[in-house]
Amino acid sequence: MSDIQATVPTQSFRAKLQAFGGFLTNMVLPNIGAFIAWGILTALFIPTGWLPNEQLAEIVGPAITYLLPLLLAYTGGKMVGGKRGAxxxxxxxxxxxxxxxxPMFLGAMIIGPLGGWVIKKFDEAIEGNVPAGFEMIVNNFSLGILGFLLMVVSYLFIGPVIEAANNVVKSMIQALVDTGMLPLLSIINEPAKVLFLNNVIDQGIYYPLGMQKAAEVGKSIYFTVASNPGPGLGLLLAYTFFGKKTAKRTAPGAIIIHFFGGIHELYFPYVLMNPLTILGMIAGGMSGIATFQIFNVGLVAGPSPGSIFAYLGLTPKGNFLGIIAGVIVAAAVSFVVTSAILKLQGESDEEDDFENSVEKSKSMKSEGKQILNSASNTSVDSVENVNKIAFACDAGAGSSAMGATTFRKKLEKQGISGIEVKHYRIEDVPQDADIIVVHKNLQERARLSHEDKRIIPIENYIGDPILDKLLSELKEK
Structure with missing residues (x-):
């Protein structure tokens, strides 16, 4: 087995935390349209909106109270227990x-999967023990009775516990807001994001709190504390002007996809290649939040993806100046700090040395693990009988989709046919996939679900040298 397929030593806690974030994302992602619809409704028709309308504004409350939590719970239940779980x-x-x-967003994301798990375990317990002809009555009454019990328990016990926990978290963050220390969240947010834990903090904390605040005042700054595209823009601009070799060459293209397309994962490898640049990201994030606070602005819903277009589309009346200023200030600060770091490193080629960058990024991840050898020293195994290649990422809709599309076009350009290239979230990669391509920080998580598969870890979903090697060997085949 080649180095590229080697399994890194256990890093299960981070991988499981990423998996948890991915689970939250896949509960939220199918329903983003409903959240945006609610955000538009709020921005337009509440008393402070663009087109105040008392009659249409009556939809705002029931939608956030009933529609959105029920959609989350239904989706979460379906992910665990199928249609009956939903x-x-x-x-x-x-x-x-x-x-x-x-609004019970956090509760819905707990009770939905719990309900799916309960009915799934019940169905497994009675499988093969139901007399012929009684399947329908058992299925219907089991769902009805267990659903009734869960509904009552949720009302009497689970709901109050979740509400109390939610209030504690909300009070802690509100204390940061009241003391003007909210920008300190960037010290947590930015490192978490580049370690692919952004979904844990966004979908698990900030979005639910933001929806509650938006229901009260029509906007929330919580939607901006981790999704601001400004810091990433500043970092990539710095690499464009002061980077070297591969980093300098690829940064301009990454800017377009990150800032306008909203796929923030594009800048993560640039930070991991030079972990010191995380200081620029933190400084940019903090300055952006501070600017949002000074202007007292927010968004009406969570921007997903975190594109500048999504930001502007979800900005309520009277908030455009502050939102745009927050993005620009964050980008400027991140650019200045990152540029200084890159220039102080002189003629070093560290950002192009994958082996050194991996070793340096280990300290950020706080894990005593040994990672793959440098991409420049690795090769893929034999590619005989390859019929399907799966590009996988956390949500299966951003960086993996872009990577699969790019690689598919390269195959076509080389005249290589008969190989299916698709993108998936890690847990949904089909069993008939011959090769699974993932970012190296998601490798162990991929192993959790696909132990017997060939897994190729990469630094970047586009332009990665390992993908070029794979393409060459496929061409030779």
Missing amino acids: VMGAIGAIGLIVGSDI
């Missing part, structure tokens, strides 16, 4: 909703 999750969620005084 119904079970929705039944349990209505108990939370009625029994609480806040």
Whole structure:
């Protein structure tokens, strides 16, 4: 087995935390359209909106109270227990909703998967023990009875516990807001993002809190604290002007995809190649949040993807100046700090030395693991009988989609046919995939679900030398 397929030593905690974030993302992502629809409704028709309309504004409250949590619970239940799990999750969620005084987003993301798990375990327990002809009545009444019990338990016990926990987290963050220390969150946000834990903090914390705040005042700064595209723009601009070799050459293209396309994963490898640049990201994030606070601005919903277009589209009336200023200031600060770091490093080629950059990034990840050898010293195994290549990422919709499309076009350009190239979230990679391509920080998570598969870890979903090697060997075949 070649180095490229070597399994790194255990880093299970980070991989499981990433998997948890990915699970939250896949609960939220299918329903983003509904969140955006609610955000547009709020921006237009509430009393402070663009087109105040008392009649249409009546939809705002029921939508955030009932529609959005039920969609989350239904999706979460379906992910765990299929269609029966989806119904079970929705039944349990209505108990939370009625029994609480806040929009139950966090509760829905807990009760939905719990309901799916309960009905899944019940179905497994009775499998093969139901008399012929009684399947339908058992299925219907089991779902009804278990759903009834979960609904009551949710109303009486689970809901109050989740509401209390939610209030504690909200109070802690509100304390940062009241003392003007909210920018300190960037010290946590920026390192977490480049380690692919951004979904944990966004979907798990900031978006639910942001929806609650937006329901009260029509906007929330919480939607901006981790999604601002400004810091990433500043970093990539710095690499464009002061980077070297590969980093300098690829940064301009990454800017377009990151800033306008909203795929933030594009700048993660640049930070991992030179971990000291995380200081520029933190400084940019902090300055952006501070600017948002000074202008007292926010967004009406979570920007997904985190594109400048999504930012502007979800900016409520009277907030455009502050939102644009926050993005520009964050980009400028990140650019200045990152540029200084790159220039102080003189003629060093560290950002193009994958082996050195991997070793340096280990300290950021705080894990005593041994990682793959430098990409320049690795090769893929034999590529005989390759029919399907799966590009996988956390949500299966951003960087992996871009990587699969780019690689597919390269195959076509080389006249290579008969190989299917598709993108998936890691947990959805089909069993008939011959090769799985993932970012190296997601390698162990891919191993958790696909132990027997060939996994190729890369630094970047486009332009990575390992992908070029794979393409060459496919061409030779």
